[in-house]
Ligand SMILES: Nc1ncnc2c1ncn2[C@@H]1O[C@H](COP(=O)(O)OP(=O)(O)OP(=O)(O)O)[C@@H](O)[C@H]1O
């Protein structure tokens with residue numbers, strides 16, 4: 001379980017997250033929506049400790065993320081993350097991209113790591129691209145590569161930060177399909193997304209962020225059909 | 241045109257010249273290895289070191305890039321000599337070239353680090369890699385590719401710069417040539433031959449670099 005309690009985040013003077021309280025249970029799929037600059041990405045970075053926090057607490061399976069004594073690198077193995085920019089490692093083949101972290105972070109043998117990598121690449125439909133370098137892959141394929149790379153650490157949680165926003169429209173589908181598959185397999189997921197169809201069909205709950213505040217959270221039927229907040233309704237009217 | 245060319249004495253000394261050419265290559269290569277290591281440290285110091293280290297690194301880079309190489313050699317030769325620290329001619333050239341290489345490469349490396357997007361670091365850290373693992377496995381390999389051509393140029397430059405060694409008494413290719421030339425007065429012939437040897441060395445360096453690049457950077 002991910003527990004976020006009274007989280008405040010500042011970038012210098014800029015107050016980006018203003019007291020977030022949120023729990024995400026095992027197996028849940030949460031979509032986070034909201035306009036640009038509302039703090040959605042920052043929230044994800046605070047969950048896996050890529051950003052520091054100024055107040056409050058984030059607890060993952062009982063471990064406080066921002067505590068000094070926490071082994072953050074160990075914790076991150078359990079929190080896979082996929083970013084908006086496809087950031088496959090350009091100097092490594094697909095297989096090497098995926099096998100690297102299991103080998104050097106988890107200490108698996110080379111053959112074990114390669115076996116895991118191959119399995120995960122097949123899982124996301126890249127079985128025929130094992131020895132290709134990322135430069136030979138499309139944006140959608142690179143994004144699936146990034147998903148496989150995160151999955152190879154066998155995380156219990158996956159954080160998606162607008163995984164499809166930088167893709168050409170015709171490539172969005174294959175990545176959403178892969179995310180959908182993970183959701184069906186029971187992965188716990190927090191998905192920052194602009195894909196309202198995905199948020200509506202796949203998530204258990206949808207959270208709407210507005211200027212650093214979580215304005216509203218609820219099941220998709222309620223958010224999309226009967227939002228309480230004026231801001232939420234306005235936002236949804238604009239994106240559709 | 242009364243000058244008669246006499247090539248025979250030059251050919252007789254060719255083995256010695258080639259040996260001196262190897263010494264030139266050796267000192268250039270060693271100064272590159274030292275320069276790369278120090279250049280990396282200087283670049284990292286300038287980007288994220290504490291202030292005193294940053295100032296030290298910046299000063300190094302500025303001096304290496306904006307003063308004549310000859311003066312840099314003289315500094316390590318006669319300058320330090322004035323303080324009672326006497327280096328051998330070999331060490332003067334090695335230290336001087338390493339100093340120069342480190343300064344130039346540090347600037348190249350800095351550009352290289354800035355060219356690797358921040359998102360690479362984030363992606364690696366999000367997988368649980370430590371900062372050190374991230375640098376060694378993800379960042380530096382990409383930087384090396386970006387700076388590979390400037391690095392090759394610097395190696396060529398080091399080969400050519402080492403000829404200044406003759407002015408601090410180092411018997412590398414140029415020093416050796418001058419020694420023989422002054423003994424026989426076949427000055428033109430000797431230096432023509434030596435120029436050819438430099439040319440061949442540089443072509444070999446470029447060729448090896450090209451082959452290595454093909455193996456190293458398949459992406
Ligand atoms: N490293 C940083 N330094 C300073 N300000 C930052 C930094 N990262 C983000 N911000 C600011 O924090 C605010 C929230 O940014 P964030 O990226 O979390 O928004 P977002 O909801 O993900 O927006 P988008 O939909 O555009 O991705 C923005 O005003 C942004 O400019």
Ligand SMILES: [Mg+2]
Pocket residue numbers: 040041042161162
């Ligand atoms: Mg964002």
